[in-house]
Amino acid sequence: DAKTxxxxxxxxxxxxxxxxxxxxxTISGTDYIHWYRQLPSQGPEYVIHxxxxxxxNRMASLAIAEDRKSSxxxxxxxxxxxxxxxxxxxxxxxxxxxxxxxSLTVIP
Amino acid sequence: xxxxxxxxxxxxxxxxxxxTLACHQTWNHNNMFWYRQxxxxxxxxxxxxxxxxxxxxxxxxxxxxxxxxxxxDLPLTLESAASSQTSVYFCASxxxxxxxxxxxxxxxxxxxxx
Numbered sequence: 534d535a536k537t538x539x540x541x542x543x544x545x546x547x548x549x550x551x552x553x554x555x556x557x558x559t560i561s562g563t564d565y566i567h568w569y570r571q572l573p574s575q576g577p578e579y580v581i582h583x584x585x586x587x588x589x590n591r592m593a594s595l596a597i598a599e600d601r602k603s604s605x606x607x608x609x610x611x612x613x614x615x616x617x618x619x620x621x622x623x624x625x626x627x628x629x630x631x632x633x634x635x636s637l638t639v640i641p
Numbered sequence: 642x643x644x645x646x647x648x649x650x651x652x653x654x655x656x657x658x659x660x661t662l663a664c665h666q667t668w669n670h671n672n673m674f675w676y677r678q679x680x681x682x683x684x685x686x687x688x689x690x691x692x693x694x695x696x697x698x699x700x701x702x703x704x705x706x707x708x709x710x711x712x713x714d715l716p717l718t719l720e721s722a723a724s725s726q727t728s729v730y731f732c733a734s735x736x737x738x739x740x741x742x743x744x745x746x747x748x749x750x751x752x753x754x755x
Binding site for chain 2 (some may be wrong): 577628631
């Protein structure tokens, strides 16, 4: 099964950009890259996803390496409400494989 | 608005007892999933269903069962609860089978087995 590797934790100052990296060297050609986040005491929520091209939405941007073996989630201006665990997930078939994620701390 | 709900939100039971965790979604999604979340493991897939009367085992299915009698509900049953099943359980649903489809998660059920 395809797996992802993320740093356990990261810190960012409020209102500064945050770049959350993810390695997925065993990705297959049909795997989508999804990012979810989990706020304290809540279920995960969708952030963004992509296949090959960079993607933007109202929450974040996703930059995908040309060889697709890594990706970066970009939060353009971190707020205190962005403090959460961020999961980089490869979708194989109909299933999601979660890793342990990156715990993001936002410093006021 | 469509939503996915879980009940109960918290449950404490004794070892060996049977318990059923409810999951109800109003998205009209065919695909539903159960995960457990433990410290150091992220979320792990227990069972999933592609539609009514369909169920499939996930990564950590031992000791759990599900049934799908309608589109809206996927109850998770622990036939004989063990302390190792103390965890937070999340239900999710998804519209299609495509790998690009977003999953919507419920708020979770915290289960303690004593």
